[in-house]
Amino acid sequence: MEKSEANDRDILLVAVFTFLTVFLWVFFELVKTIKTTTVSSTVRQVITPFSPTIDTTTLIQLSNRKTY
Amino acid sequence: MAFNYKTEYERYRRYYQSIEPVLKKKESHTYTMAIFSFLAISLFGWYGIRPTLQTILFLQREIADNKDINAQMESKITRLVEAQAAYQDANLQLPLIDQAIPQNPEVLSLVSQLKNLAAATGSSISALQISTVPLLGSEATPSAATGGKLTEIPLVVAISGPYTSIKSFIDGLFAMGRIATIQTLTVSPSRDETPTTKASPASGTIVRLVTKMNIYYMPMPTAKKT
Numbered sequence: 160m161e162k163s164e165a166n167d168r169d170i171l172l173v174a175v176f177t178f179l180t181v182f183l184w185v186f187f188e189l190v191k192t193i194k195t196t197t198v199s200s201t202v203r204q205v206i207t208p209f210s211p212t213i214d215t216t217t218l219i220q221l222s223n224r225k226t227y
Numbered sequence: 228m229a230f231n232y233k234t235e236y237e238r239y240r241r242y243y244q245s246i247e248p249v250l251k252k253k254e255s256h257t258y259t260m261a262i263f264s265f266l267a268i269s270l271f272g273w274y275g276i277r278p279t280l281q282t283i284l285f286l287q288r289e290i291a292d293n294k295d296i297n298a299q300m301e302s303k304i305t306r307l308v309e310a311q312a313a314y315q316d317a318n319l320q321l322p323l324i325d326q327a328i329p330q331n332p333e334v335l336s337l338v339s340q341l342k343n344l345a346a347a348t349g350s351s352i353s354a355l356q357i358s359t360v361p362l363l364g365s366e367a368t369p370s371a372a373t374g375g376k377l378t379e380i381p382l383v384v385a386i387s388g389p390y391t392s393i394k395s396f397i398d399g400l401f402a403m404g405r406i407a408t409i410q411t412l413t414v415s416p417s418r419d420e421t422p423t424t425k426a427s428p429a430s431g432t433i434v435r436l437v438t439k440m441n442i443y444y445m446p447m448p449t450a451k452k453t
Binding site: 164167168170171174175177178180181182184185188189192193195196197198202205206208209210211212213215218219221222223224225226227 | 254255258259261262263265266268269272273276277280281284285288289292295296299300302303306307309310313314316317320321323324326327340341343344347399402403404
């Protein structure tokens with residue numbers, strides 16, 4: 160009887176650890192899914208912001224230069 | 228030998244019967260329930276709950292990303308319109324950039340400008356040394372192609388003349404449309420200074436200037452062959 164109870168406890172431990180492993184595995188897979196972006200590198204390149212202003216100061220400085 | 232169930236039953240009966248008291252025991256019943264519950268939750272969690280939650284979270288993330296992309300695209304469109312307006316405003320001045328840093332080396336034009344500058348300032352070019360550069364067109368070998376990258380051309384100019392002319396020449400270099408950066412500048416008394424070439428005290432003695440400088444050009448980036 161004692162042996163049978165010990166066996167039951169071992170199997171329960173295996174089941175609990177299996178459950179914990181699966182739970183953690185699922186949890187981290189879901190975290191990875193949340194964190195991973197769905198934007199492709201091409202789209203990311205397209206939406207990269209840029210400054211629309213032109214450096215007119217430099218253009219004015221250039222216009223003051225001479226051609227010989 | 229034929230299978231005789233009676234003898235076989237008698238043989239294994241004690242095993243069948245030994246399970247019964249175990250199953251009737253309350254502790255065993257509880258353990259079995261708990262074990263199968265954990266295993267069932269693990270199994271359904273892996274094959275049922277995980278893919279469902281993953282799909283839900285992926286779609287939520289995709290929606291959030293698409294909203295973000297949409298906002299950034301709107302912002303970029305606005306900026307493009309602003310950039311187009313700024314480009315139109317500065318359109319007349321844009322050739323100055325090409326003049327300052329051309330797409331081709333345009334060394335001949337530079338030499339001509341240096342010659343005119345020397346003539347205008349009253350000095351004379353005694354030597355001019357330029358490293359090997361393509362005079363026209365693109366680079367000869369694909370490995371040497373530097374499309375879209377600022378390329379520098381080293382240049383050594385030796386001029387001689389009165390000090391004031393040399394100074395004017397240097398000022399002219401700084402004010403020249405073509406951008407040139409001076410690396411080194413050496414001023415020394417001219418060796419071939421003779422009484423006839425000696426300038427008046429007002430204009431100063433004849434000096435020789437050797438300047439090492441860099442000029443730049445930026446080839447247009449070539450489209451990659453697919």
